[in-house]
Amino acid sequence: MKYQPVNLQGKLSKFSEYWSPKIIAQMNDYHFKLAKVQGEFIWHDHPETDEVFLVVKGQLDIRFRDGMITLNEGELYVVPKGVEHKPVAEQECHILLIEPAGTVNTGGVVNEKTAPNDVWI
Numbered sequence: 001m002k003y004q005p006v007n008l009q010g011k012l013s014k015f016s017e018y019w020s021p022k023i024i025a026q027m028n029d030y031h032f033k034l035a036k037v038q039g040e041f042i043w044h045d046h047p048e049t050d051e052v053f054l055v056v057k058g059q060l061d062i063r064f065r066d067g068m069i070t071l072n073e074g075e076l077y078v079v080p081k082g083v084e085h086k087p088v089a090e091q092e093c094h095i096l097l098i099e100p101a102g103t104v105n106t107g108g109v110v111n112e113k114t115a116p117n118d119v120w121i
Contacts, residue, residue, distance in 0.1 A: 008034065008056055011121050012094055020115040021097055021105055033097040034121075035105075041087045044107035051079045051099050058093030062086070 011024050011034055019041060021033035037060065053062060054076035062069050062077060063086040069077055079085050087095075106114045 006032075008094075008096070012036065012056070014121045018092075019105065019113050020119075021117075022119050022121040024121060026101065029101050030098060031101045031103070033099070035095050035097060036092060037087060037089045037095060038092045039089065042106060042109060042111065042113055043084055043086045044109050045082055045084045046079075046099070046103060046107050047082050049100050049103060050081050051103070052097060053077050053079065053087070054096040054098070056094040056096055058089060058091055060093045060095060061088040061090075063088060 006024050008024075011022070015022055016036065018036050018038050021035040023031045023033050025032040034056070053060060053071060055071045055073050057073055059073075060071045062071065062079065065084055071077055102117060104114060104117050
C-alpha cells in the first residue's frame with residue numbers, strides 16, 4: 001500500500017468553479033469535499049444530517065433565519081441537521097465540507113446551484 005497525504009492546495013488548484021464541491025477523501029460513510037465559494041448561496045437545509053464547514057482560506061458567513069456566524073481561516077462550524085442556512089462569501093473563499101456520502105449541496109432544493117455530489121479530484 002502506498003501512503004500519501006491529501007494536499008488541499010494541490011486539489012484546490014485543479015478547479016475554478018464556485019459552489020461545486022469536489023470529493024477529496026472518504027472516511028467510512030463520510031466525504032471530505034473542497035469547494036471554492038463567492039457570493040451568496042441559497043437557503044437550504046439537510047434534514048437527515050449535520051454539515052461541517054471548515055474555512056481553509058478567506059472568510060465565510062453562514063446566515064440563519066435568526067442570526068449569523070462568521071468563520072475565518074482555520075475555523076469551523078457544525079450546522080445541525082434540519083437548520084436552514086445560507087452560506088455567503090464576499091470574496092473568494094475556500095472551504096472543506098464534511099458530510100455523509102451522497103449529501104446534495106442544496107439539500108432538498110434543486111436549481112442551477114445544485115452540483116453533482118459524486119465528483120472526485
